[in-house]
Amino acid sequence: MEEWINQLQRNGYKLTRPRRLLLEYLESMERPFTADELYHELSRSGIGRATVFRALKLFLELDILVRVHLEEGCQHYQASPGFPGDDHHHDRIICRSCGDIQLLDQCPMRDDVSTIAHRSGYRLQGHHLDLYGICSRCDQKTHGLDAEE
Amino acid sequence: MEEWINQLQRNGYKLTRPRRLLLEYLESMERPFTADELYHELSRSGIGRATVFRALKLFLELDILVRVHLEEGCQHYQASPGFPGDDHHHDRIICRSCGDIQLLDQCPMRDDVSTIAHRSGYRLQGHHLDLYGICSRCDQKTHGLDAEE
DNA sequence: TTCAAAAATGATACTTTGTATCAATTGGAG
DNA sequence: CTCCAATTGATACAAAGTATCATTTTTGAA
Ligand SMILES: [Mn+2]
Ligand SMILES: [Mn+2]
Ligand SMILES: [Zn+2]
Ligand SMILES: [Zn+2]
Numbered sequence: 001m002e003e004w005i006n007q008l009q010r011n012g013y014k015l016t017r018p019r020r021l022l023l024e025y026l027e028s029m030e031r032p033f034t035a036d037e038l039y040h041e042l043s044r045s046g047i048g049r050a051t052v053f054r055a056l057k058l059f060l061e062l063d064i065l066v067r068v069h070l071e072e073g074c075q076h077y078q079a080s081p082g083f084p085g086d087d088h089h090h091d092r093i094i095c096r097s098c099g100d101i102q103l104l105d106q107c108p109m110r111d112d113v114s115t116i117a118h119r120s121g122y123r124l125q126g127h128h129l130d131l132y133g134i135c136s137r138c139d140q141k142t143h144g145l146d147a148e149e
Numbered sequence: 150m151e152e153w154i155n156q157l158q159r160n161g162y163k164l165t166r167p168r169r170l171l172l173e174y175l176e177s178m179e180r181p182f183t184a185d186e187l188y189h190e191l192s193r194s195g196i197g198r199a200t201v202f203r204a205l206k207l208f209l210e211l212d213i214l215v216r217v218h219l220e221e222g223c224q225h226y227q228a229s230p231g232f233p234g235d236d237h238h239h240d241r242i243i244c245r246s247c248g249d250i251q252l253l254d255q256c257p258m259r260d261d262v263s264t265i266a267h268r269s270g271y272r273l274q275g276h277h278l279d280l281y282g283i284c285s286r287c288d289q290k291t292h293g294l295d296a297e298e
Numbered sequence: 299t300t301c302a303a304a305a306a307t308g309a310t311a312c313t314t315t316g317t318a319t320c321a322a323t324t325g326g327a328g
Numbered sequence: 329c330t331c332c333a334a335t336t337g338a339t340a341c342a343a344a345g346t347a348t349c350a351t352t353t354t355t356g357a358a
Binding site: 161162163165166167168195196197198199200203 | 304305306307308309310
């Protein structure tokens, strides 16, 4: 929270009432949410729809939020599990049951990715990786289902 | 094309005039396109907007198309560089300049991904990987830019 | 070849997600 | 405190996609 506020101000953005409310809500939400959810939750406080979308966009840029590409589309967001301002290299693991996201503590890419890319005629710049699975919490509830890989 | 039509009928879908036109267009398009582009191109032939979206969805499911998550959103599509009906494990490399997509000939994941996931408390089910870079064709045009990793 | 059932279509209206505009408000540097 | 750039909320709009439904096609069995 403090970190988020610093992140805002460090980049020259003002800490406004709407933004503070949004950050507070964010802090209390452990699970992914949609823009709509956020809006309906906070519109009581007088926050406008446009402001919600503006803030989401800004928070994504500042790495305060991450977007979760669930199957249905791109409309879910979650507080970034990483630290704002780090190198933006976020390999993630996402729970297919509850949507929870964790950052991987190490990049599971082989050392020769660059070579593999080069075989396809590409000069490699970066990657985006999402692992999918079941988190331990959900695993306990649902017990023994499909495994792959 | 033949393969695509088989893929449709094998799964019990009818080969209709709109679908044939869409597949023909698909075949002729090497670069990613949007639903809108597709619609405006084919609406002259009397194809409805809803049909275009229905077909896109179907073709994605049948692995005839892939969706490209370019920065702006999820709205681009391209003929699948893989074979319909294969194992659906498509690690890709995408050109940041022209949007071209190639499938990787091998999975660049380390052998111990599963273990890495387990350290985060997850039972691993699969992954989605996109490498980003510059294809050789674009590389020749734009010459010497930013490299990462 | 005909023909009926199921699948698919196109028109239309609607929803969701997001952006542009703009007058009114406010945060925060000085 | 004051002032101005940044931000806001309202409104209108656009893009992306879905639900409904009466009409048309496809296909396969007779
Ligand atoms: Mn990585
Ligand atoms: Mn892989
Ligand atoms: Zn979970
Ligand atoms: Zn290229």
